[in-house]
Amino acid sequence: MPAVNSQPRRAHSGNRRDEAARLAVLHAADDLLVEHGFGALTIEAIARRAGVAKQTIYRWWPSKVEIxxxxxxxxxxxxxxxxxxxxxxxxxxxxxxxxxxxxxxxxxxxxxxxxxxxxxxxxxxxxxxxxxxxxxxxxxxxxxxxxxxxxxxxxxxxxxxxxxxxxxxxxxxxxxxxxxxxxxxxxxxxxxxxxxxxx
The missing domain is CATH 1.10.357.10 (Tetracycline Repressor, domain 2)
Structure with a gap:
Protein backbone atom coordinates (compact mmCIF):
# COMPACT_ATOMS: atom_id res chain seq x y z
CA MET A 1 0.00 0.00 0.00
CA PRO A 2 1.56 3.34 -1.04
CA ALA A 3 2.11 5.49 2.02
CA VAL A 4 4.22 8.30 0.63
CA ASN A 5 2.25 9.29 -2.47
CA SER A 6 -1.27 8.65 -1.21
CA GLN A 7 -1.66 12.35 -0.27
CA PRO A 8 0.59 14.47 -2.48
CA ARG A 9 1.79 17.61 -0.76
CA ARG A 10 2.90 20.83 -2.35
CA ALA A 11 6.44 22.03 -1.81
CA HIS A 12 5.13 24.90 0.30
CA SER A 13 3.67 22.58 2.91
CA GLY A 14 6.37 23.44 5.43
CA ASN A 15 7.76 19.90 5.50
CA ARG A 16 11.55 20.11 5.78
CA ARG A 17 12.18 17.48 3.11
CA ASP A 18 9.72 19.14 0.73
CA GLU A 19 11.38 22.51 1.28
CA ALA A 20 14.84 21.08 0.61
CA ALA A 21 13.59 19.49 -2.61
CA ARG A 22 11.82 22.69 -3.66
CA LEU A 23 14.95 24.76 -3.17
CA ALA A 24 17.05 22.17 -5.00
CA VAL A 25 14.69 22.41 -7.98
CA LEU A 26 14.79 26.22 -8.01
CA HIS A 27 18.59 26.32 -7.82
CA ALA A 28 18.91 23.65 -10.48
CA ALA A 29 16.58 25.52 -12.83
CA ASP A 30 18.41 28.83 -12.70
CA ASP A 31 21.84 27.17 -12.86
CA LEU A 32 20.84 25.18 -15.95
CA LEU A 33 19.28 28.22 -17.57
CA VAL A 34 22.52 30.17 -17.20
CA GLU A 35 24.56 27.21 -18.48
CA HIS A 36 22.42 26.12 -21.43
CA GLY A 37 19.72 28.72 -22.14
CA PHE A 38 15.93 28.58 -22.02
CA GLY A 39 15.46 26.38 -25.09
CA ALA A 40 17.66 23.58 -23.74
CA LEU A 41 16.14 23.69 -20.25
CA THR A 42 13.98 20.62 -19.60
CA ILE A 43 12.13 19.17 -16.63
CA GLU A 44 14.24 16.03 -17.02
CA ALA A 45 17.47 18.01 -16.71
CA ILE A 46 16.16 19.97 -13.73
CA ALA A 47 15.13 16.73 -11.99
CA ARG A 48 18.55 15.19 -12.59
CA ARG A 49 20.42 18.25 -11.31
CA ALA A 50 18.14 18.63 -8.28
CA GLY A 51 18.16 14.93 -7.43
CA VAL A 52 14.38 14.60 -7.43
CA ALA A 53 11.89 12.62 -9.48
CA LYS A 54 10.17 14.22 -12.47
CA GLN A 55 6.85 13.35 -10.85
CA THR A 56 7.81 15.46 -7.85
CA ILE A 57 8.41 18.47 -10.08
CA TYR A 58 5.18 18.01 -12.01
CA ARG A 59 3.27 17.68 -8.74
CA TRP A 60 4.45 21.16 -7.72
CA TRP A 61 4.86 23.00 -11.05
CA PRO A 62 3.03 22.61 -14.38
CA SER A 63 5.96 23.83 -16.49
CA LYS A 64 9.53 25.09 -16.46
CA VAL A 65 8.20 28.63 -16.80
CA GLU A 66 6.46 28.36 -13.43
CA ILE A 67 9.65 27.00 -11.85
Whole structure:
Protein backbone atom coordinates (compact mmCIF):
# COMPACT_ATOMS: atom_id res chain seq x y z
CA MET A 1 0.00 0.00 0.00
CA PRO A 2 1.56 3.34 -1.04
CA ALA A 3 2.11 5.49 2.02
CA VAL A 4 4.22 8.30 0.63
CA ASN A 5 2.25 9.29 -2.47
CA SER A 6 -1.27 8.65 -1.21
CA GLN A 7 -1.66 12.35 -0.27
CA PRO A 8 0.59 14.47 -2.48
CA ARG A 9 1.79 17.61 -0.76
CA ARG A 10 2.90 20.83 -2.35
CA ALA A 11 6.44 22.03 -1.81
CA HIS A 12 5.13 24.90 0.30
CA SER A 13 3.67 22.58 2.91
CA GLY A 14 6.37 23.44 5.43
CA ASN A 15 7.76 19.90 5.50
CA ARG A 16 11.55 20.11 5.78
CA ARG A 17 12.18 17.48 3.11
CA ASP A 18 9.72 19.14 0.73
CA GLU A 19 11.38 22.51 1.28
CA ALA A 20 14.84 21.08 0.61
CA ALA A 21 13.59 19.49 -2.61
CA ARG A 22 11.82 22.69 -3.66
CA LEU A 23 14.95 24.76 -3.17
CA ALA A 24 17.05 22.17 -5.00
CA VAL A 25 14.69 22.41 -7.98
CA LEU A 26 14.79 26.22 -8.01
CA HIS A 27 18.59 26.32 -7.82
CA ALA A 28 18.91 23.65 -10.48
CA ALA A 29 16.58 25.52 -12.83
CA ASP A 30 18.41 28.83 -12.70
CA ASP A 31 21.84 27.17 -12.86
CA LEU A 32 20.84 25.18 -15.95
CA LEU A 33 19.28 28.22 -17.57
CA VAL A 34 22.52 30.17 -17.20
CA GLU A 35 24.56 27.21 -18.48
CA HIS A 36 22.42 26.12 -21.43
CA GLY A 37 19.72 28.72 -22.14
CA PHE A 38 15.93 28.58 -22.02
CA GLY A 39 15.46 26.38 -25.09
CA ALA A 40 17.66 23.58 -23.74
CA LEU A 41 16.14 23.69 -20.25
CA THR A 42 13.98 20.62 -19.60
CA ILE A 43 12.13 19.17 -16.63
CA GLU A 44 14.24 16.03 -17.02
CA ALA A 45 17.47 18.01 -16.71
CA ILE A 46 16.16 19.97 -13.73
CA ALA A 47 15.13 16.73 -11.99
CA ARG A 48 18.55 15.19 -12.59
CA ARG A 49 20.42 18.25 -11.31
CA ALA A 50 18.14 18.63 -8.28
CA GLY A 51 18.16 14.93 -7.43
CA VAL A 52 14.38 14.60 -7.43
CA ALA A 53 11.89 12.62 -9.48
CA LYS A 54 10.17 14.22 -12.47
CA GLN A 55 6.85 13.35 -10.85
CA THR A 56 7.81 15.46 -7.85
CA ILE A 57 8.41 18.47 -10.08
CA TYR A 58 5.18 18.01 -12.01
CA ARG A 59 3.27 17.68 -8.74
CA TRP A 60 4.45 21.16 -7.72
CA TRP A 61 4.86 23.00 -11.05
CA PRO A 62 3.03 22.61 -14.38
CA SER A 63 5.96 23.83 -16.49
CA LYS A 64 9.53 25.09 -16.46
CA VAL A 65 8.20 28.63 -16.80
CA GLU A 66 6.46 28.36 -13.43
CA ILE A 67 9.65 27.00 -11.85
CA UNK A 68 11.62 29.94 -13.24
CA UNK A 69 8.98 32.37 -12.02
CA UNK A 70 9.22 30.98 -8.49
CA UNK A 71 13.00 31.33 -8.70
CA UNK A 72 12.75 34.89 -9.99
CA UNK A 73 10.19 35.99 -7.41
CA UNK A 74 12.17 34.61 -4.48
CA UNK A 75 15.51 35.95 -5.69
CA UNK A 76 14.06 39.37 -6.52
CA UNK A 77 12.50 39.64 -3.07
CA UNK A 78 15.86 38.85 -1.48
CA UNK A 79 18.24 40.77 -3.72
CA UNK A 80 16.21 43.42 -5.53
CA UNK A 81 13.49 44.58 -3.18
CA UNK A 82 11.71 47.83 -4.05
CA UNK A 83 12.59 50.44 -1.38
CA UNK A 84 9.92 51.14 1.19
CA UNK A 85 11.71 53.85 3.16
CA UNK A 86 11.24 57.58 2.55
CA UNK A 87 11.65 57.87 -1.23
CA UNK A 88 14.14 60.29 -2.76
CA UNK A 89 15.78 60.62 -6.16
CA UNK A 90 18.83 58.96 -4.62
CA UNK A 91 16.75 56.04 -3.35
CA UNK A 92 15.34 55.50 -6.83
CA UNK A 93 18.79 55.83 -8.40
CA UNK A 94 20.22 53.21 -6.03
CA UNK A 95 17.33 50.86 -6.81
CA UNK A 96 17.95 51.26 -10.54
CA UNK A 97 21.69 50.69 -10.09
CA UNK A 98 20.81 47.51 -8.21
CA UNK A 99 18.47 46.51 -11.03
CA UNK A 100 21.26 46.99 -13.55
CA UNK A 101 23.60 44.79 -11.47
CA UNK A 102 20.82 42.22 -11.09
CA UNK A 103 20.42 41.95 -14.86
CA UNK A 104 24.13 41.96 -15.57
CA UNK A 105 25.60 39.82 -12.81
CA UNK A 106 22.96 37.78 -11.01
CA UNK A 107 21.75 34.38 -12.32
CA UNK A 108 18.22 35.47 -11.43
CA UNK A 109 18.69 38.42 -13.76
CA UNK A 110 19.29 35.93 -16.56
CA UNK A 111 16.02 34.26 -15.60
CA UNK A 112 14.23 37.61 -15.90
CA UNK A 113 15.72 38.26 -19.34
CA UNK A 114 14.86 34.74 -20.51
CA UNK A 115 11.25 35.12 -19.42
CA UNK A 116 10.99 38.52 -21.12
CA UNK A 117 12.24 36.91 -24.34
CA UNK A 118 9.99 33.85 -24.06
CA UNK A 119 6.96 36.02 -23.32
CA UNK A 120 7.31 37.52 -26.81
CA UNK A 121 6.57 34.12 -28.38
CA UNK A 122 4.29 32.36 -25.92
CA UNK A 123 1.04 33.99 -24.75
CA UNK A 124 0.75 31.65 -21.75
CA UNK A 125 4.22 32.64 -20.55
CA UNK A 126 3.39 36.31 -21.08
CA UNK A 127 0.16 36.02 -19.08
CA UNK A 128 1.75 34.19 -16.15
CA UNK A 129 4.80 36.47 -16.20
CA UNK A 130 2.63 39.58 -16.02
CA UNK A 131 0.30 38.19 -13.39
CA UNK A 132 2.91 36.75 -11.06
CA UNK A 133 5.93 39.03 -11.47
CA UNK A 134 5.67 42.10 -13.67
CA UNK A 135 2.31 43.27 -12.39
CA UNK A 136 3.07 43.08 -8.66
CA UNK A 137 6.56 44.57 -9.08
CA UNK A 138 5.25 47.39 -11.23
CA UNK A 139 2.72 48.23 -8.52
CA UNK A 140 5.58 48.54 -6.03
CA UNK A 141 7.63 50.67 -8.42
CA UNK A 142 4.63 52.88 -9.20
CA UNK A 143 4.07 53.38 -5.49
CA UNK A 144 7.74 54.31 -5.04
CA UNK A 145 7.53 56.98 -7.75
CA UNK A 146 4.17 58.27 -6.52
CA UNK A 147 5.42 58.58 -2.93
CA UNK A 148 8.51 60.45 -4.11
CA UNK A 149 6.29 62.85 -6.08
CA UNK A 150 3.94 63.36 -3.10
CA UNK A 151 6.92 64.04 -0.83
CA UNK A 152 8.21 66.69 -3.24
CA UNK A 153 11.45 64.78 -3.80
CA UNK A 154 11.04 64.43 -7.56
CA UNK A 155 9.02 66.22 -10.21
CA UNK A 156 8.94 64.09 -13.37
CA UNK A 157 7.31 65.50 -16.45
CA UNK A 158 5.76 62.10 -17.18
CA UNK A 159 3.20 60.22 -15.11
CA UNK A 160 4.36 57.37 -12.83
CA UNK A 161 3.80 54.58 -15.37
CA UNK A 162 5.54 56.37 -18.22
CA UNK A 163 8.35 57.37 -15.86
CA UNK A 164 8.89 53.72 -14.90
CA UNK A 165 9.01 52.71 -18.57
CA UNK A 166 11.46 55.49 -19.40
CA UNK A 167 13.74 54.61 -16.48
CA UNK A 168 13.69 50.83 -16.80
CA UNK A 169 13.42 50.47 -20.57
CA UNK A 170 16.99 51.48 -21.52
CA UNK A 171 18.43 49.26 -18.77
CA UNK A 172 16.49 46.20 -19.94
CA UNK A 173 17.31 46.92 -23.59
CA UNK A 174 21.05 47.05 -22.91
CA UNK A 175 20.88 43.85 -20.88
CA UNK A 176 18.88 42.04 -23.59
CA UNK A 177 21.45 43.05 -26.22
CA UNK A 178 24.40 42.03 -24.07
CA UNK A 179 25.68 45.58 -23.55
CA UNK A 180 27.12 46.88 -20.31
CA UNK A 181 25.00 49.16 -18.14
CA UNK A 182 27.25 51.91 -16.75
CA UNK A 183 26.36 53.90 -13.65
CA UNK A 184 26.49 57.03 -15.78
CA UNK A 185 23.51 55.82 -17.81
CA UNK A 186 21.42 55.21 -14.72
CA UNK A 187 22.46 58.53 -13.17
CA UNK A 188 21.58 60.44 -16.34
CA UNK A 189 18.18 58.74 -16.59
CA UNK A 190 17.38 59.70 -13.01
CA UNK A 191 18.59 63.29 -13.44
CA UNK A 192 16.78 63.86 -16.73
CA UNK A 193 13.53 62.02 -15.97
CA UNK A 194 12.95 62.68 -12.30
CA UNK A 195 14.41 66.21 -12.09
CA UNK A 196 14.71 66.32 -8.29
CA UNK A 197 13.67 69.71 -6.98
CA UNK A 198 16.52 69.80 -4.50
CA UNK A 199 19.18 69.39 -7.24
Missing amino acids: LLDTLIEDSDKRLSVPTEHPTAETIRDYLRGFARFLGDDPAGKVLLALIAEAQHDPATAASFHQRYLGPRREQERDLIARAIDAGEVSPRLGPDDTIDALVGPIVYRALTGSSIPHELVDTLVEDLLRPRSA
